[in-house]
Amino acid sequence: MDTTVVIILIVVVIVVLAIAAYSMRKQQARKVEERREEAAGTRDEARATERRAEQARLQAEEQAERAKRDQEAANELKRKADELDPDVDDDART
Numbered sequence: 001m002d003t004t005v006v007i008i009l010i011v012v013v014i015v016v017l018a019i020a021a022y023s024m025r026k027q028q029a030r031k032v033e034e035r036r037e038e039a040a041g042t043r044d045e046a047r048a049t050e051r052r053a054e055q056a057r058l059q060a061e062e063q064a065e066r067a068k069r070d071q072e073a074a075n076e077l078k079r080k081a082d083e084l085d086p087d088v089d090d091d092a093r094t
Contacts, residue, residue: 082088
């Protein structure tokens with residue numbers, strides 16, 4: 001084989017390898033960007049879920065406070081009813 005042919009083949013191989021390396025880097029960069037976008041979407045979803053959970057927690061606290069007040073009101077009404085009822089013994093009153 002002629003020296004010129006060998007040099008041309010070597011140059012062609014180097015160019016092909018360079019193109020392959022460039023392609024691989026480009027593909028990796030594209031995958032990294034896709035993962036970043038997916039992570040951003042997941043973070044957005046996490047923030048939305050966190051907000052819903054906080055709202056649910058606040059509603060649950062409010063409902064618990066309302067239930068406590070209602071229970072106290074019911075106990076007070078029961079106590080008044082027991083005071084008014086002549087058939088309830090003083091010992092049975094709470």
